[in-house]
Amino acid sequence: MALWEQGGSSGFQQRKAAGDNDAGNAQRASVKGVLTCTLATILNAKHSEADNCFVYKHLKFNTVMLMGLIREANHEVNGSLATYEIDDHSGGLLEIKWWHDDSGEPLKPLTYVKVVGQVKIFSNKVHVVAHHISKMQSLNELIAHSIECIHASMNIRKQGELTGTNMGTNNNNHHTGGGGMHSQQVSNGFTPVQNAVLNLLKTVTSMTGYSVTEICKQLKQFSENQVKQALEFLSGEGHIYSTTDDDHFRAASN
Amino acid sequence: MSHHYRINGSMIQQYSGKPVSIIGTVSKVHPSGNVIDLETSDKQHIVVRSSENVNVESGSIIEVLGNVDNRNQIECDMIVAFEPEQTANFDMDMYNQAVMLFQHYPQDYLVNL
Numbered sequence: 001m002a003l004w005e006q007g008g009s010s011g012f013q014q015r016k017a018a019g020d021n022d023a024g025n026a027q028r029a030s031v032k033g034v035l036t037c038t039l040a041t042i043l044n045a046k047h048s049e050a051d052n053c054f055v056y057k058h059l060k061f062n063t064v065m066l067m068g069l070i071r072e073a074n075h076e077v078n079g080s081l082a083t084y085e086i087d088d089h090s091g092g093l094l095e096i097k098w099w100h101d102d103s104g105e106p107l108k109p110l111t112y113v114k115v116v117g118q119v120k121i122f123s124n125k126v127h128v129v130a131h132h133i134s135k136m137q138s139l140n141e142l143i144a145h146s147i148e149c150i151h152a153s154m155n156i157r158k159q160g161e162l163t164g165t166n167m168g169t170n171n172n173n174h175h176t177g178g179g180g181m182h183s184q185q186v187s188n189g190f191t192p193v194q195n196a197v198l199n200l201l202k203t204v205t206s207m208t209g210y211s212v213t214e215i216c217k218q219l220k221q222f223s224e225n226q227v228k229q230a231l232e233f234l235s236g237e238g239h240i241y242s243t244t245d246d247d248h249f250r251a252a253s254n
Numbered sequence: 255m256s257h258h259y260r261i262n263g264s265m266i267q268q269y270s271g272k273p274v275s276i277i278g279t280v281s282k283v284h285p286s287g288n289v290i291d292l293e294t295s296d297k298q299h300i301v302v303r304s305s306e307n308v309n310v311e312s313g314s315i316i317e318v319l320g321n322v323d324n325r326n327q328i329e330c331d332m333i334v335a336f337e338p339e340q341t342a343n344f345d346m347d348m349y350n351q352a353v354m355l356f357q358h359y360p361q362d363y364l365v366n367l
Contacts, residue, residue: 040366089275091257091366139344143352153362
């Protein structure tokens with residue numbers, strides 16, 4: 001399961017928090033990461049209370065990266081709020097709110113801009129609160145962005161197909177006993193060896209965690225190579241992290 | 255603003271009557287001032303008609319937004335001009351390939367139809 005699909009801390013957050021006791025901080029799980037997408041994706045999205053994010057088809061997001069043409073620009077006379085209506089020709093106009101400092105020239109209509117920001121909903125209408133707005137430097141940027149929209153969507157769709165779950169629902173198929181080991185995919189998206197390694201690391205109580213050797217000793221049914229590959233995958237995705245050295249690991253969710 | 259299909263020259267016929275967006279190089283501006291000959295990303299030439307005087311230079315790269323009429327010409331609503339720095343190293347071939355991608359992956363390049 002990729003980072004943006006699960007609730008809870010991402011690997012990056014856990015690295016910062018290691019050592020702090022976050023147990024008492026009951027933050028609602030939310031989708032992290034930036035989705036590169038079209039305006040139509042945002043305009044058609046619905047807010048999901050359960051997932052604490054916006055959803056459209058197979059895409060779930062809170063923060064987005066967009067590019068579009070400014071159709072209308074409104075700069076507060078004595079303030080720092082600029083409101084833009086942008087258009088990327090995917091159908092519809094999206095409102096961008098930008099609280100800016102006074103540096104830089106105000107952006108004018110008929111300029112293409114790149115925006116990174118959070119999707120918000122107010123009075124049943126979505127808009128984006130921008131963290132970053134910049135004028136398009138090169139037309140190649142616009143083309144690259146459009147291609148990236150396709151790429152991001154395709155990756156997320158493939159990830160969803162791989163896990164065999166409906167992206168919008170939480171499937172919890174519990175395979176008890178050895179039966180689950182035979183299937184390549186487990187319902188939570190991990191292979192049997194990845195699942196075994198992750199579950200073992202979740203039982204760790206010490207700060208140093210388990211070493212690769214210790215993990216292999218505990219999981220004799222898998223080869224050292226399989227365990228090492230699983231560790232690489234899990235740490236790359238942020239589910240586990242290395243502690244005292246590259247040979248010791250802990251799970252990110254405990 | 256409705257969804258505009260990103261197309262090149264060879265796709266014009268398919269999109270007759272539809273709103274399109276085309277990026278191309280201005281080949282010629284007619285003396286009348288409101289008709290342009292545009293070279294598309296696949297090296298074809300199309301005619302773009304505007305209701306107003308178009309203020310573009312021959313050789314510049316522009317984006318045309320409009321509808322394909324029944325003569326396979328573009329009835330243009332808007333022309334977006336770019337600054338020379340923005341189009342200095344524009345990869346027209348890459349853009350042409352991207353145009354194919356938009357067609358082939360409608361389930362990933364999400365639009366409001």
